[in-house]
Amino acid sequence: MNGRVFVIGLGLIGGSLALCIKKAHKEAAIIGFDINREQARLAKMLGVIDEAAENIPEGAKDADLIIISAPVNDTKSIIQALSKLTLKPEVIVTDTGSTKGTIVETADSLKKEGITFIGGHPMAGSHKSGVSAAKEILFENAFYLLTPDEGAAPSKVEELKGWLSGTNAKFLTIAPQNHDYLTGIVSHFPHIIAASIVRQTEKLSATEQLIPRLAAGGFRDITRIASSSPKMWKDILLHNREVLIDLLNQWQKEMNGVKELLESGNGEEIFDYFSQAKQFRDGLPQKEKGAIPSFYDLYVDVPDYPGVVSEITGYLAQEKISITNIRILETREDINGVLVISFQTEEDRQRAEKCILSYTSFGTSNGS
Numbered sequence: 403m404n405g406r407v408f409v410i411g412l413g414l415i416g417g418s419l420a421l422c423i424k425k426a427h428k429e430a431a432i433i434g435f436d437i438n439r440e441q442a443r444l445a446k447m448l449g450v451i452d453e454a455a456e457n458i459p460e461g462a463k464d465a466d467l468i469i470i471s472a473p474v475n476d477t478k479s480i481i482q483a484l485s486k487l488t489l490k491p492e493v494i495v496t497d498t499g500s501t502k503g504t505i506v507e508t509a510d511s512l513k514k515e516g517i518t519f520i521g522g523h524p525m526a527g528s529h530k531s532g533v534s535a536a537k538e539i540l541f542e543n544a545f546y547l548l549t550p551d552e553g554a555a556p557s558k559v560e561e562l563k564g565w566l567s568g569t570n571a572k573f574l575t576i577a578p579q580n581h582d583y584l585t586g587i588v589s590h591f592p593h594i595i596a597a598s599i600v601r602q603t604e605k606l607s608a609t610e611q612l613i614p615r616l617a618a619g620g621f622r623d624i625t626r627i628a629s630s631s632p633k634m635w636k637d638i639l640l641h642n643r644e645v646l647i648d649l650l651n652q653w654q655k656e657m658n659g660v661k662e663l664l665e666s667g668n669g670e671e672i673f674d675y676f677s678q679a680k681q682f683r684d685g686l687p688q689k690e691k692g693a694i695p696s697f698y699d700l701y702v703d704v705p706d707y708p709g710v711v712s713e714i715t716g717y718l719a720q721e722k723i724s725i726t727n728i729r730i731l732e733t734r735e736d737i738n739g740v741l742v743i744s745f746q747t748e749e750d751r752q753r754a755e756k757c758i759l760s761y762t763s764f765g766t767s768n769g770s
């Protein structure tokens with residue numbers, strides 16, 4: 403497709419969508435705007451956008467597609483600002499916000515001006531923010547939820563899917579209220595729980611300094627998402643308050659049930675509790691990237707000598723294998739170091755494992 407795409411909010415999601423659109427529609431011009439000028443500068447420097455607009459009116463006036471990818475409360479104000487501008491009559495405005503009820507309601511102001519708004523939400527992401535974390539493969543196989551209102555022309559929905567075809571996501575149309583209920587359960591609520599576990603641990607660490615050092619794989623797995631953007635999550639919680647209050651009430655009952663299991667000391671019931679959870683969790687479609695965000699991590703047990711990290715990255719560089727992240731787990735520092743190296747794809751992870759095993763005698767695993 404050819405035309406001008408204007409991305410407002412050049413962070414993880416806006417940046418990733420811009421990359422997907424450029425990949426699928428080479429002729430299209432991608433214009434970007436971010437309230438944080440540094441993000442816009444970085445987006446241009448990284449080739450995520452073709453041009454940076456000075457402000458929203460400048461980028462919006464000739465756009466054929468406008469994607470708003472800012473935190474959900476900012477999305478609301480951006481929609482209100484857009485509805486006061488003269489836009490191309492055939493433009494499609496969409497967003498990527500994690501909530502839909504309030505946003506779709508706000509977009510009535512665009513509808514009144516005859517402008518098509520189709521709410522959107524790619525169900526894949528990361529705890530990382532900003533354009534430097536953007537990647538073209540982020541949405542592959544993930545669900546991409548769309549919330550067109552009943553009056554939206556089906557041809558416009560198809561046109562939007564065409565623009566977004568480079569995401570390789572699976573589009574699913576859903577009503578805004580249903581969207582907020584479902585994502586409240588599988589996304590918003592788990593973020594509250596992750597943050598609460600971290601906060602409880604932080605409090606307990608005040609009197610037991612070993613706690614942070616002992617927090618190993620299990621703690622890290624269940625709390626990864628607590629490292630997400632506080633601003634983004636503040637907005638999401640405020641937009642989905644009712645659903646989340648209801649889920650918290652249910653959770654309190656659930657936790658009281660667990661407490662009773664412990665008080666009664668009934669091993670069989672405790673076993674059943676974990677067994678049922680395992681069955682449901684194991685049945686989730688894990689292999690589909692996006693259904694559960696995939697991080698292609700390779701764990702390497704390394705002896706503790708200076709230069710070991712550069713030695714390993716040197717071998718990977720020789721084989722032209724790109725890494726996206728590298729960190730040392732401190733938990734086992736007294737024995738061996740554990741180096742966690744992240745890759746863009748499973749194929750890269752496997753190539754890296756083969757490479758390290760061929761050059762060294764270090765142990766490797768996928769961390770599970």
Ligand SMILES: NC(=O)c1ccc[n+]([C@@H]2O[C@H](COP(=O)([O-])OP(=O)(O)OC[C@H]3O[C@@H](n4cnc5c(N)ncnc54)[C@H](O)[C@@H]3O)[C@@H](O)[C@H]2O)c1
Nearest residue numbers: 411413414415437438472473474476499500527528531532
């Ligand atoms: N992070 C995820 O996992 C994820 C996944 C799917 C959808 N979402 C949703 O997508 C949206 C973007 O999330 P993200 O992860 O890319 O966040 P991000 O923090 O990486 O990027 C958001 C960007 O929006 C910019 N911004 C804020 N207000 C703005 C304004 N008024 N005008 C222009 N730019 C503005 C910020 O400066 C920032 O660069 C959010 O609504 C979020 O709920 C996030």
Ligand SMILES: O=C(O)C(=O)C[C@]1(C(=O)O)C=C[C@@H](O)C=C1
Nearest residue numbers: 500525526527528529589627695
């Ligand atoms: O992988 C993560 O870090 C995410 O939290 C991604 C996640 C999610 O909850 O699954 C977060 C918010 C979005 O609206 C969609 C996806």
